[in-house]
Amino acid sequence: xxxxxxxxxxxxxxxxxxxxxxxxxxxxxxxxxxxxxxxxxxxxxxxxxxxxxxxxxxxxxxxxxxxxxxxxxxxxxxxxxxxxxxxxxxxxxxxxxxxxxxxxxxxxxxxxxxxxxxxxxxxxxxxxxxxxxxxxxxxxxxxxxxxxxxxxxxxxxxxxxxxxxxxxxxxxxxxxxxxxxxxxxxxxxxxxxxxxxxxxxxxxxxxxxxxxxxxxxxxxxxxxxxxxxxxxxxxxxxxxxxxxxxxxxxxxxxxxx
Amino acid sequence: xxxxxxxxxxxxxxxxxxxxxxxxxxxxxxxxxxxxxxxxxxxxxxxxxxxxxxxxxxxxxxxxxxxxxxxxxxxxxxxxxxx
Numbered sequence: 001x002x003x004x005x006x007x008x009x010x011x012x013x014x015x016x017x018x019x020x021x022x023x024x025x026x027x028x029x030x031x032x033x034x035x036x037x038x039x040x041x042x043x044x045x046x047x048x049x050x051x052x053x054x055x056x057x058x059x060x061x062x063x064x065x066x067x068x069x070x071x072x073x074x075x076x077x078x079x080x081x082x083x084x085x086x087x088x089x090x091x092x093x094x095x096x097x098x099x100x101x102x103x104x105x106x107x108x109x110x111x112x113x114x115x116x117x118x119x120x121x122x123x124x125x126x127x128x129x130x131x132x133x134x135x136x137x138x139x140x141x142x143x144x145x146x147x148x149x150x151x152x153x154x155x156x157x158x159x160x161x162x163x164x165x166x167x168x169x170x171x172x173x174x175x176x177x178x179x180x181x182x183x184x185x186x187x188x189x190x191x192x193x194x195x196x197x198x199x200x201x202x203x204x205x206x207x208x209x210x211x212x213x214x215x216x217x218x219x220x221x222x223x224x225x226x227x228x229x230x231x232x233x234x235x236x237x238x239x240x241x242x243x244x245x246x247x248x249x250x251x252x253x254x255x256x257x
Numbered sequence: 258x259x260x261x262x263x264x265x266x267x268x269x270x271x272x273x274x275x276x277x278x279x280x281x282x283x284x285x286x287x288x289x290x291x292x293x294x295x296x297x298x299x300x301x302x303x304x305x306x307x308x309x310x311x312x313x314x315x316x317x318x319x320x321x322x323x324x325x326x327x328x329x330x331x332x333x334x335x336x337x338x339x340x
Contacts, residue, residue: 006278013274020270024263081307111330144310152306160314167322241319248326 076214076223077149085154086226086233090208094193096156097233101190104240111247122172130172137165145234149223155230159237166242170249182243189236196225196232265299286324293317 077083085093141162148154200209212224221227272292279285293316300309 010278017267017270017274021263021267024266079307153310154307157307157310157314160311160319164314164318167319245322245326248323248330 073214073217075210075226076217077226078218078223079149079151079154081152082149082154082226082230083223086149086229087208087210087223090197090229093233094197094208097190097193097236100237100240101186104186104244107244107247126172130168134165134169137168138162141165141234141238145230146220146227148230148234149226150218150220155233156237159234160241162234162238163241163245166238167245170245182239182246186236186239186243189232189239192232193229193236196229200225262299262302265295265302269295269299282328283325286321286328289324290317290321293320 075083075087077087141158141160141164143158144151144153144161145155145158148158197208200211201207203209203211208225208229210224210226212228214224215222269292272288272295276285276288276292279288293312297309297312297317300306300312
């Protein structure tokens, strides 16, 4: 009976895979089906207006040219994705940050402190290599956070890379991380993001408006509030993920050596 | 190039089904991480580098680690896979 069930499920999976492959091949090859991949008419998309970086001024969008070295664009981030995520659609990103905060709070609530016996310590190779790798992870993460408005990346992946450095350290040295520092940092960064949004509300009239001059396109310090917000998001995500991993690892009691 | 995206997509679907039919939960978690890596590769091939970096760092590394930790916690509380 059980074997029969498995066979049916496997056959169903096979049919689903074949169907998916058929549709994918159709979508790539047949241009008239309306399911074309890799070719889209940009002129009729909202993203075209975003690419020209002038959404709230439609009269400027038609003949706007954006080039490196230009000054005082509506949003000075060279990375279009960042200018959408952190400037035009910042409220969505703020909701994302809140979701992550809720997840971290839930983990902290459910994962109670627990003493655990560690029988096997990490080997000398791991203990020697991990500080080096952690250093590189933190430097890479900081680079990705700080260049979020210029190159692909930003606060979320950069913060995750920094947190992975801390996680490596927790795993290699089996020490209970100082979680209070992470939680204080996280709260301060979250309040900072809200403060930037409220200042935008009072200065320019809309929540998370870009109220600082955007400067030269492509410079490291440019894009106004985008740089500040991504820095705060990077700190918040790194602290949050490190404290989540600390909650999971819990207090470990060393016995073996 | 385009055909590779399709091949990787089909492989991802096969892997997602394979997650369900693994013998042990550890194998499932590793397969899940491999699916995340493949999706990061697809996103890089489609020039969505922002999403690719996020998927590679969060989906492939952190999710796998958190799944392993929660499995360890559950096993400490007396869960046995073989039952």
